[in-house]
Amino acid sequence: MENITAKKKFGQNFLKDETVLRKIVEAMPNNDNKIVEIGPGLGDLTKFLVDVKSVDAFEVDTDLCKLLQKKFEKEIATKQLRIHCGDVLTAWKSELIDESYDLVANLPYYIATNIILKALADPKCKNILVMVQLEVAEKFCAHEGDKVFGALSIITQSAGEARLVVKVPPTAFEPQPKIDSAVFLIQKQSDRFDKDFESMLRVAFTQPRKTLMKNLSAVYEKNILQEVFEKLSLAQTIRPHQVCTDDYHQLYKLTRSLDGTRESGKR
Numbered sequence: 001m002e003n004i005t006a007k008k009k010f011g012q013n014f015l016k017d018e019t020v021l022r023k024i025v026e027a028m029p030n031n032d033n034k035i036v037e038i039g040p041g042l043g044d045l046t047k048f049l050v051d052v053k054s055v056d057a058f059e060v061d062t063d064l065c066k067l068l069q070k071k072f073e074k075e076i077a078t079k080q081l082r083i084h085c086g087d088v089l090t091a092w093k094s095e096l097i098d099e100s101y102d103l104v105a106n107l108p109y110y111i112a113t114n115i116i117l118k119a120l121a122d123p124k125c126k127n128i129l130v131m132v133q134l135e136v137a138e139k140f141c142a143h144e145g146d147k148v149f150g151a152l153s154i155i156t157q158s159a160g161e162a163r164l165v166v167k168v169p170p171t172a173f174e175p176q177p178k179i180d181s182a183v184f185l186i187q188k189q190s191d192r193f194d195k196d197f198e199s200m201l202r203v204a205f206t207q208p209r210k211t212l213m214k215n216l217s218a219v220y221e222k223n224i225l226q227e228v229f230e231k232l233s234l235a236q237t238i239r240p241h242q243v244c245t246d247d248y249h250q251l252y253k254l255t256r257s258l259d260g261t262r263e264s265g266k267r
């Protein structure tokens with residue numbers, strides 16, 4: 001590895017396995033979108049990306065920024081690569097860049113979920129192809145009935161389709177992480193993103209093993225919930241992971257139209 005010590009605080013595990021790097025590039029959607037890479041690190045994935053598309057890369061570590069500026073002098077001069085040095089979360093307003101892009105990255109795991117949620121909400125982001133902790137990838141890709149089906153799966157299914165691309169063992173990285181990783185792809189079909197819907201999901205999954213009715217009744221009036229459950233033919237004993245994404249949207253619409261929050265009852 002270059003003369004660089006990996007910094008734990010920035011989640012630095014550099015992907016060294018060329019087969020996995022190629023699999024990421026092969027899974028990229030075929031379109032004219034720009035690429036955004038978050039955390040280019042030593043530039044191993046960047047090298048493949050700039051060969052096929054123009055890339056905007058965001059890197060927080062100033063040592064790595066300097067190294068990348070040297071390594072990719074030519075690509076920076078031809079504008080095939082732009083390096084933004086700094087914390088991507090600070091740079092990210094509602095849109096990260098002002099043109100359509102696909103996010104392709106081996107993400108820093110300590111902020112991976114946050115980054116994916118921001119990309120799902122960003123109207124300029126069209127597709128998300130990222131490496132994260134396996135456990136997190138499974139949550140984003142889960143389907144109704146799966147044990148890990150939850151708020152992240154529903155938010156993803158509301159925006160598009162997700163699929164696991166490849167599982168990656170710790171040996172693919174330097175230094176090696178303690179956990180397995182996975183690359184997954186979300187192809188976005190809609191920019192629909194509703195913070196209130198997300199809040200309802202948080203309530204629905206507060207205690208995943210309890211019934212959905214029990215969780216929701218912390219916020220919604222019980223009689224309204226009973227009416228809504230009946231309309232949607234949902235059993236009162238159903239658990240949150242057993243309800244499909246469409247039914248969650250119906251549930252949200254109906255509870256809103258009936259103004260079923262407990263607060264509203266006190267008015």
Ligand SMILES: C[S@@+](CC[C@H](N)C(=O)[O-])C[C@H]1O[C@@H](n2cnc3c(N)ncnc32)[C@H](O)[C@@H]1O
Binds near residue numbers: 105107
């Ligand atoms: C898991 S490493 C991936 C490095 C490289 N892409 C690879 O595959 O080898 C995560 C990268 O994200 C960078 N990073 C961590 N936090 C960041 C942040 N808030 N903004 C931008 N980059 C960040 C790290 O410095 C590191 O380069």
